[in-house]
Amino acid sequence: MLASIEAGGTKFVCAVGDHQFNIIDRTSFPTTCPEETMAKIIGFFDACEDIQAMGIGSFGPIGINHQAPNYGYITSTPKTKWRNYNFLGEMKKHYQCPIGWTTDVNAACLGEYHLGSATDKNSCLYLTVGTGVGGGAIFNGRFLEGFGHAEMGHILLRNHSKDPFQGSCPYHGNCLEGLASGPAIEKRCGVKAEELDKNHPIWEMIGYYLAQALVNYTLILRPEKIVLGGGVMSQSKVLEFVKKEFSLMLADYVEIPAVDEYIVLPSLGNNAGITGGLILAHQLI
Incomplete structure (x- = not known):
């Protein structure tokens, strides 16, 4: 099973899907503080079985340079509670599967490029x-x-x-x-x-x-x-x-x-980003 997170400035969408990128289950909730939001993310994915890989598309700016100390962080966002937050690091504490990391718009672009x-x-x-x-x-x-x-x-x-x-x-x-x-x-x-x-x-x-x-x-x-x-x-x-x-x-x-x-x-409508996350996860395996 593949997992996807579309982390937006207004709301988060979490989903799991198959390797044909069909969405099997999903949830969404408002973007609040990291502690509250991350608890909902982890609660959703902990209830899902056999996650092989995960793709995250996040609002930003984010750190994408693998060699930089801020790789995986949300950096200078206007959303002050999320500024300099180690999003990817927090997810890796809970899940041992490969995790892809990019911007929310890159994820949506990936969805439209492959399936839209x-x-x-x-x-x-x-x-x-x-x-x-x-x-x-x-x-x-x-x-x-x-x-x-x-x-x-x-x-x-x-x-x-x-x-x-x-x-x-x-x-x-x-x-x-x-x-x-x-x-x-x-x-x-x-x-x-x-x-x-x-x-x-x-x-x-x-x-x-x-x-x-x-x-x-x-x-x-x-x-x-x-x-x-x-x-x-x-x-x-x-x-x-x-x-x-x-x-x-x-x-x-x-x-x-x-x-x-x-x-x-977008041909995929509101599913472009979450589908892109599934594709990103699939590419890792």
């Missing part, structure tokens, strides 16, 4: 837009990583001409996350993003900011497919605005696939 919207591609970029904004990419079967993992949600953008908002990111202000995340929308509008009408003018602005980011990623990385997930993308008009603004900004400078095939929603 990018199954016929050699490269894929996955961007999640929700409580935070993060991105992961795979090229020729390998995560795009170097000294650390990508932090695509924190690229700096120019403000929309009708948007005086200076951003909600405590580190950078008007970066992509500071301008287009769920909390940024709520800070502007006074209500949660999911409570806003689909015709609210904020959605066109969000499309503008996401399009800026996707043009940058396209010019630098040239992926074959871009997948947009997360709660903000559940607003039906956002994808339409993204594609419209993206086409205007790119201005046919470089060749890409047809925009409707190039920028898409």
